[in-house]
Amino acid sequence: MTDAQNTPIITPVAPEPHGTRIILMRHGQTDWNIDHRFQGGTDIPLNDTGRDQVRTAIDALKQARDEGTVVDLVLSSPLSRAAESAEIVAEGLNVPYRGAVAGFQERSFGELEGQIATRELVLASRESGEEYGVEPTEEFVARGLAALNRVRREYDGKTVLVATHGMFIALMMNALLGERPDCLTEEGFYPIPVNASLTEVPLQYLDSTIDRLLVHHKEPELGAEEVPAGAENTSLTLIRHGQTDWNKANLMQGVTDIPLNDTGREQARTTGRKLAEMGLDFTVLVSSPLSR
Structure with missing residues (x-):
């Protein structure tokens, strides 16, 4: 060069x-x-x-x-x-x-x-x-x-x-x-x-x-795993994040860190209220590392 x-x-x-x-x-x-x-x-x-x-x-x-x-x-x-x-x-x-x-x-x-x-x-x-x-x-x-x-x-x-x-x-x-x-x-x-x-x-x-x-990557062959001791009665609820501007524009997001928009925040609040109305009792909340 x-x-x-x-x-x-x-x-x-x-x-x-x-x-x-x-x-x-x-x-x-x-x-x-x-x-x-x-x-x-x-x-x-x-x-x-x-x-x-x-x-x-x-x-x-x-x-x-x-x-x-x-x-x-x-x-x-x-x-x-x-x-x-x-x-x-x-x-x-x-x-x-x-x-x-x-x-x-x-x-x-x-x-x-x-x-x-x-x-x-x-x-x-x-x-x-x-x-x-x-x-x-x-x-x-x-x-x-x-x-x-x-x-x-x-x-x-x-x-x-x-x-x-x-x-x-x-x-x-x-x-x-x-x-x-x-x-x-x-x-x-x-x-x-x-x-x-x-x-x-x-x-x-x-x-x-x-x-x-x-x-496109090779995944290991997945089989049934044993349930950890003490977790036999554990339940897991998965919630998709609220709307982002890229969702609205039909863009692929993947790992790009796009934040929620105002509609997405209100969707999340609505989901919280619905879960409360259902009487579900959660021990802990965790999330993906992406901000949305």
Whole structure:
């Protein structure tokens, strides 16, 4: 790849003519980048070189703007090196920075964070990462795809720049381009981009990738389980959440965290009243982690 100073927006696959566009920018350089340390979830700030790299990326974005790619807003990972990169770009382009989005943070490398990324430790992180507390690839990719899907839906029709991280970009692109091996290296991987480089997400593959990697999976063969001791007379009542705006618009929600709307809240209150009228006695209430 070229130096950040000369890197345009990399588009392995031409974007669709209409609809949401997401451009991922790797944050600028940090001192740990210089030392080749595992950063992961450790909150290491930009250094002065990193800030200059990001300012230079603004020139590429302004050139893209002149050619028709106009960034409407900027988001970021919650980590400060990405958030500061986003703030610099937003100010340089005179567009709003809408804050950090959970899900765009770098992969956690557990006990390896802070250590020099030697060839031996890199291999260990891939082959036996669980021993070091490295975030599993499947979980990392799942949260990244969910974050991309959330931004695509929330900012429908907009061009969004997201300041994020090298491993995040590489693994998301690797997942999205998995059915397009011509866009990957000979080894079948998407390379980790240089600091402050720009990569456009091929959103036309997002739905099929979510379906391929997150929906269609092998379930274990389920059989009848023994009832736990003391639970022979336990009853369980399942209640579906109330209406959301995405329910109303017939959109697939899945793991995207869409809140209840006012109608949904009133539906939930009505259900509570009905359960009380039925005289049911509940010992405990629990819920799914999603806010609705």
